[in-house]
Structure formats: structure tokens, C-alpha cells
Amino acid sequence: MQRYILIRLIQSVFTLIGVSIIVFSLARLSGNPLDVLLPDEADDETFERISELWGLNDPWYTQYFTFVKNASRGEFGPSFKWQGRTAMELVFLHLPATLQLAGFSILVSVILAVPIGVMSAVKKGTLLDTVGKLVALLGQSLPSFWLAIVMIWIFAVKLGWFPTSGRGGFDHMILPGIALGWFSVASFMRLTRSSMLNVLDSEYIKLARIKGLPEWKVIWKHGLKNAAIPPLTVFGAIVVGQMTGSVTIETVFAWPGIGLLALQAVNARDYQVIQAVTMFISVLFIGMNLLIDILYAYIDPRIRFT
Amino acid sequence: MTSTQEIFQEPEKKIGEVVLEVKDLRTYLYTKWGITKAVDGLNFHVREGETLGIVGESGCGKSMTALSLLRLAPKPAARTVSGQIILDGEDILERPESDMRFIRGQKISMILQDPMTSLNPVYTVGNQMVEALGLYYKDEGSKDIKGRAVDILRRMGVAAPERRVLDYPHQMSGGMKQRVVGAMAISGTPRVLICDEPTTALDVTIQAQYLRLLKQVQADTGVAIIFITHDMGVIAKMCDRVMVMYAGKIVETGDVRPLFKNPSHPYTKALMASVPSMDESHVEKLYSIEGQPPALFDLPVGCRFANRCEFADEKCVAEYPPTFADEDGHTADCWRLEGQWKRVAEATA
Ligand SMILES: Nc1ncnc2c1ncn2[C@@H]1O[C@H](COP(=O)(O)OP(=O)(O)O)[C@@H](O)[C@H]1O
Numbered sequence: 067m068q069r070y071i072l073i074r075l076i077q078s079v080f081t082l083i084g085v086s087i088i089v090f091s092l093a094r095l096s097g098n099p100l101d102v103l104l105p106d107e108a109d110d111e112t113f114e115r116i117s118e119l120w121g122l123n124d125p126w127y128t129q130y131f132t133f134v135k136n137a138s139r140g141e142f143g144p145s146f147k148w149q150g151r152t153a154m155e156l157v158f159l160h161l162p163a164t165l166q167l168a169g170f171s172i173l174v175s176v177i178l179a180v181p182i183g184v185m186s187a188v189k190k191g192t193l194l195d196t197v198g199k200l201v202a203l204l205g206q207s208l209p210s211f212w213l214a215i216v217m218i219w220i221f222a223v224k225l226g227w228f229p230t231s232g233r234g235g236f237d238h239m240i241l242p243g244i245a246l247g248w249f250s251v252a253s254f255m256r257l258t259r260s261s262m263l264n265v266l267d268s269e270y271i272k273l274a275r276i277k278g279l280p281e282w283k284v285i286w287k288h289g290l291k292n293a294a295i296p297p298l299t300v301f302g303a304i305v306v307g308q309m310t311g312s313v314t315i316e317t318v319f320a321w322p323g324i325g326l327l328a329l330q331a332v333n334a335r336d337y338q339v340i341q342a343v344t345m346f347i348s349v350l351f352i353g354m355n356l357l358i359d360i361l362y363a364y365i366d367p368r369i370r371f372t
Numbered sequence: 373m374t375s376t377q378e379i380f381q382e383p384e385k386k387i388g389e390v391v392l393e394v395k396d397l398r399t400y401l402y403t404k405w406g407i408t409k410a411v412d413g414l415n416f417h418v419r420e421g422e423t424l425g426i427v428g429e430s431g432c433g434k435s436m437t438a439l440s441l442l443r444l445a446p447k448p449a450a451r452t453v454s455g456q457i458i459l460d461g462e463d464i465l466e467r468p469e470s471d472m473r474f475i476r477g478q479k480i481s482m483i484l485q486d487p488m489t490s491l492n493p494v495y496t497v498g499n500q501m502v503e504a505l506g507l508y509y510k511d512e513g514s515k516d517i518k519g520r521a522v523d524i525l526r527r528m529g530v531a532a533p534e535r536r537v538l539d540y541p542h543q544m545s546g547g548m549k550q551r552v553v554g555a556m557a558i559s560g561t562p563r564v565l566i567c568d569e570p571t572t573a574l575d576v577t578i579q580a581q582y583l584r585l586l587k588q589v590q591a592d593t594g595v596a597i598i599f600i601t602h603d604m605g606v607i608a609k610m611c612d613r614v615m616v617m618y619a620g621k622i623v624e625t626g627d628v629r630p631l632f633k634n635p636s637h638p639y640t641k642a643l644m645a646s647v648p649s650m651d652e653s654h655v656e657k658l659y660s661i662e663g664q665p666p667a668l669f670d671l672p673v674g675c676r677f678a679n680r681c682e683f684a685d686e687k688c689v690a691e692y693p694p695t696f697a698d699e700d701g702h703t704a705d706c707w708r709l710e711g712q713w714k715r716v717a718e719a720t721a
């Protein structure tokens with residue numbers, strides 16, 4: 067297990083290097099930040115001075131190595147747009163809002179998806195299963211920004227039940243939480259259902275019934291723990307998907323999280339902030355997957371010993 | 373495992389009252405190909421301390437019969453459409469499903485074929501035994517229940533059972549797992565134990581040990597065993613009586629000795645001819661039955677074996693034979709017995 071974790075950590079480093087190259091190049095492809103940040107009437111001298119100050123005149127490889135050197139210490143330099151703040155400060159400033167929304171929507175998706183997935187496997191072919199499949203289909207096919215806008219229009223504008231945007235009390239979380247969780251409910255549910263169907267066909271489920279165990283125990287004890295393994299492997303991807311998916315949702319709902327921060331940074335060509343947000347999410351993604359693998363070994367004892 | 377092996381003698385047989393009587397049992401599977409008549413009008417009984425064998429080629433409905441007795445035929449495809457399963461004088465098909473929890477494991481239990489897949493990989497062996505024992509001995513504390521689990525494992529020849537209960541299934545050999553499955557099956561002291569090809573997946577030597585263990589358990593508890601196999605050799609070693617099953621029906625029944633001496637259905641003869649030689653160096657089939665059994669969703673009107681039978685004539689093809697019996701209760705469904713044996717039941721096909 068330790069060896070396994072070590073190998074995974076080494077792999078992660080290489081992944082991060084790959085990500086850093088892509089992020090670095092893509093950020094620069096968007097153009098020169100000074101074109102957007104400086105007022106139109108700024109003269110060439112100011113332009114030149116600031117370019118020099120921010121290191122924009124250095125050759126690309128010098129810029130890249132400065133970026134990597136700083137990044138390895140968790141520093142991404144000062145923001146261009148938000149003067150006086152470092153990029154990392156901005157990420158941490160916006161992180162709680164994103165975590166709150168993602169946490170809420172993951173919680174809601176798991177609470178909804180797992181029982182529906184299990185029950186639609188158990189009651190395969192019944193009305194419940196059909197409704198479940200319909201929800202899954204809608205979840206996969208309706209884009210979340212569309213859902214977000216429709217929900218705002220109905221529940222916030224027409225009915226006035228929830229605020230249209232911004233961060234505030236619990237009621238502010240409902241609409242963006244649903245919009246964000248919509249897709250993951252569907253994918254979780256589909257995975258839970260198909261994995262549960264497989265498990266229900268197995269001999270140990272038959273044996274559990276032969277022993278005379280009550281049906282709820284057959285399903286929720288013997289079935290679910292085995293069926294949880296495949297959905298768990300995508301859990302990491304879904305969690306991080308929530309955070310990155312939040313770029314759209316946070317923009318639509320003006321939710322002040324890192325998604326909104328990323329969008330604003332891209333618009334301002336604020337390289338440092340773009341790099342900080344992206345690298346931060348990548349580390350999160352890799353860390354999450356590692357965590358899931360360890361959790362996976364915890365659920366399935368066959369993995370623990372190899 | 374050594375103790376049972378070394379001092380083993382054939383335990384004494386005590387055959388008692390009828391514990392299970394099955395009448396006209398039919399379990400059909402409603403599939404997209406049509407109605408698969410996997411269990412099609414079975415009549416049989418088994419007594420305390422007796423071992424009844426069910427033998428037949430794969431796909432003839434043996435496992436479906438076994439699951440039907442527990443009312444666990446795979447839903448929603450399978451339905452038991454008629455019949456009676458009289459266990460200790462009561463028809464369990466009449467009971468509500470909620471009562472089956474007290475019947476399964478405690479009145480009638482089962483050992484499945486493949487020990488590699490019949491234990492849940494994510495729970496320890498002890499956990500899986502204790503959860504069932506907790507149902508069977510509701511009034512006992514967890515310490516007593518654990519003690520019982522260890523005792524039963526020891527009885528099934530599991531060495532160092534105190535430690536084994538902490539193991540996960542993947543830490544055990546196939547033979548050991550099958551002993552655990554056996555231990556679970558007898559832990560509720562059932563009246564009837566169904567063994568569905570329990571040794572097919574095991575090595576030959578482990579197989580023999582396992583069969584001896586089952587006999588010992590039977591001698592100790594008087595449990596009635598329904599022993600399912602496709603191997604006539606195992607029937608000869610294990611059973612008192614045997615039923616030969618073909619395409620969802622019983623085609624011949626009788627005590628093992630007379631039936632082996634005088635097999636009366638051509639299918640039984642063919643099965644016996646295909647017994648592998650006892651000599652291990654020579655295990656290939658001596659004879660295998662030509663042709664295929666009919667599809668269970670598209671059965672012929674006449675004898676189901678007719679297309680493979682060297683003696684078949686027009687009558688066999690036109691009409692399913694009635695059941696004929698000799699004076700010792702040896703029965704067979706074959707037109708060739710007409711006039712020789714007494715006609716005891718009309719064809720129900
Ligand atoms: N879940 C199922 N769905 C449809 N048909 C099945 C199912 N299980 C078994 N069958 C069919 O029922 C028949 C009897 O199967 P089974 O009782 O398992 O045979 P055996 O145990 O004698 O090998 C076979 O023809 C098989 O194809």
C-alpha cells in the first residue's frame with residue numbers, strides 16, 4: 067500500500083508538470099494582459115515600464131521557470147488585475163464559497179442518487195425504474211447552464227421563492243446547488259443502478275437470501291457495499307467536476323467562488339491568477355483521486371493486501 | 373480436517389419420517405424466447421436422514437428446482453405456477469413471503485455450487501456467519517453466537533476456526549470456503565439441506581473429504597439432503613435414492629442400488645455409460661450422449677428424450693409416456709415399460 071501511494075505520488079508530479087505547461091501556454095495564447103488592463107490612453111512608456119515590472123519582456127522559458135519555481139512553493143505571484151493581492155490569496159479568498167456550494171450539491175446528489183439508483187435496480191422494470199432512467203437521461207442531456215437559467219426564471223423571477231443570485235443565506239444555495247448537482251445526480255444514479263444490478267445477480271446475494279436475511283439487509287448490507295465500488299471510482303472526478311463546473315454556474319448565479327474568479331481572470335488575462343486557479347484545481351483533482359483509491363482499498367479487502 | 377478424515381467410518385444410516393413432499397411443482401421462466409419450463413411437474417419426497425439425489429445434464433432444471441423449494445427462483449422472470457411444497461406437514465407455497473425468512477436457513481437451507489463466488493468478498497467469514505446465527509438464536513448474546521460460529525466451523529472441518537472467523541473469503545482456499553458455506557448452511561439446524569453440485573468446483577481429493585463431512589453432519593443431525601449433481605459416480609457414493617431429471621421432468625426414480633443395477637429409462641442408461649472411470653488417469657467420458665436436449669421453451673409433445681433415443685418409435689414422438697413402476701417403487705417414464713411395469717400415473721405434459 068505504501069509503495070502504491072509512493073508510485074502514485076511520483077506519477078502525480080509528472081501530471082502536474084504536464085498541466086503547468088498547458089496552463090502556461092494557454093494563458094499566454096489569450097493575448098497580452100496590458101491590452102486589457104491598461105487604460106486606452108496609456109502611453110508606450112508606461113506600457114514598457116509595466117511589461118518590464120511584470121516580467122512580460124522576459125523570454126518565455128524564463129517566464130515558465132519562474133512560474134514553476136514559485137508554484138512549487140505554492141506562490142503564483144501578484145495579480146495583475148487585483149492590485150495589491152497575490153494570486154494565491156485570491157484563490158483562498160474565493161475558495162470557501164466554492165466549497166460551500168460544491169459540498170452542498172454533492173451532499174444533495176449522493177442523498178438523492180444512491181437510494182434512487184439502488185431502488186431502481188431492485189425494482190428493475192417497474193415505474194420507479196422508468197422514472198429513475200428518465201431523470202438520468204435528463205441529467206445527462208440538459209446542459210446545466212440552461213437548467214440554471216430556466217430555474218432562475220421560474221423559481222426566482224416568476225415565483226420569487228429564491229434569490230436570483232449572489233451568496234447569502236441557505237436560500238441562496240438552493241438553485242445553484244441543484245443546477246450544479248443535476249449532472250452528478252444523473253451519473254451517480256446510473257452507475258449505482260448498473261453496479262447494483264450486477265451485484266444483485268451474484269451468488270453471495272443468493273446465499274444471503276438462502277440464510278433467511280431480511281431483504282433490506284440483503285440489499286443495503288450485502289449489496290450496497292459491493293455496488294459502491296464503481297461509483298466511488300468516479301466520485302473524485304465528480305467532486306472536482308463540481309468545482310470546475312462551477313465556472314458556468316457561479317457565473318450564471320454571480321456566486322463569488324473560484325469559478326467566477328477564473329472567469330474574471332481570463333477576461334483580464336491575469337496570467338498569475340489563471341495559473342493559480344488551474345494548478346490549484348489540478349492538485350485538488352489528483353489528491354482527490356488518490357484519496358478515492360485509498361478509500362477503495364478500505365471498502366474492498368482484496369485490494370488491501372496486494 | 374485430519375480428525376474426520378482418519379477415524380472416518382461410514383456413519384450409520386437412520387431414515388425416518390417424510391420431511392419434505394413436493395407435488396406437481398412447476399416453475400416457469402417468462403423470457404423473450406417464450407415460456408421456459410425449467411421445472412415441469414415434479415413429484416418427490418425426502419425423509420429424515422435420507423439423501424435424495426437429483427441427476428441430469430446441465431440446463432435440465434436442477435438448480436431451478438432447488439431455488440423453487442426455497443421460493444427464490446429468479447424474479448421477476450421465474451414464477452412457480454403450480455404445486456405444493458409440503459415441509460413438516462405444511463405447504464410453504466401457501467405462506468406469505470414474510471414467513472419465508474423463518475423457513476430459509478432454519479427449515480430448509482442450501483449449499484451453492486461455486487465457493488469462489490458464494491461468500492461476500494467485503495465481509496469477514498465471521499461476520500457472515502454471525503449475522504445469520506443472530507437470526508436463528510435471537511435470545512443469545514453476541515458472545516454465545518460467536519462461540520456457535522466457531523463450533524460449527526470446527527464441525528465442518530475448518531482448522532483453527534477462532535482465527536478463521538477473522539478472515540476475508542479471499543484469504544481462504546476453495547475447499548475451505550466451501551466448508552464455510554456448508555457451515556453456514558447447517559448453522560440454522562435445517563430439516564432439509566439442498567446441495568447444488570457442492571463439489572463440482574473442488575479438486576478430487578477435497579471432493580471426497582467434503583462428501584464425507586456431509587455424511588457425518590447428516591448422521592449427527594438427521595438432516596434430509598437433496599443432493600444435486602450431473603455425475604452418476606457421486607450419486608453412487610452419496611445417495612440413498614435418486615431421481616433422474618431430463619428437460620424439466622423426472623424420468624426415472626428409485627433406490628440407488630436397484631436403479632444402478634437395472635436402469636430402465638434409456639436416458640439413465642446413457643448417463644451411466646457416460647460416468648467417468650473411477651481411475652483418475654482415465655477421466656475422459658467413455659460415452660457421451662448424442663444430440664441436444666430440446667429447448668425448454670419449445671418442448672415436443674411426446675417424450676422429451678425421443679430425438680436422442682435409439683429405441684424411439686412413433687408413439688414416443690406422439691405422446692408423453694405415463695409413469696410406470698415396479699413393485700419396489702422404482703419408476704420410469706418410458707413407453708417401453710408398458711406391459712412390464714404397472715402404470716401408476718398418467719402423463720401430465
Ligand atoms: N435467470 C434465468 N433467466 C432465464 N432462463 C434461465 C435463468 N436461469 C436458468 N434459466 C434456464 O432454465 C433452465 C434450467 O436451468 P438450471 O436449473 O440452472 O439447470 P441445471 O441446474 O440443471 O444446470 C435452463 O435451460 C436455463 O437456460
Ligand SMILES: [Mg+2]
Pocket residue numbers: 431434435436568
Ligand atoms: Mg445448476
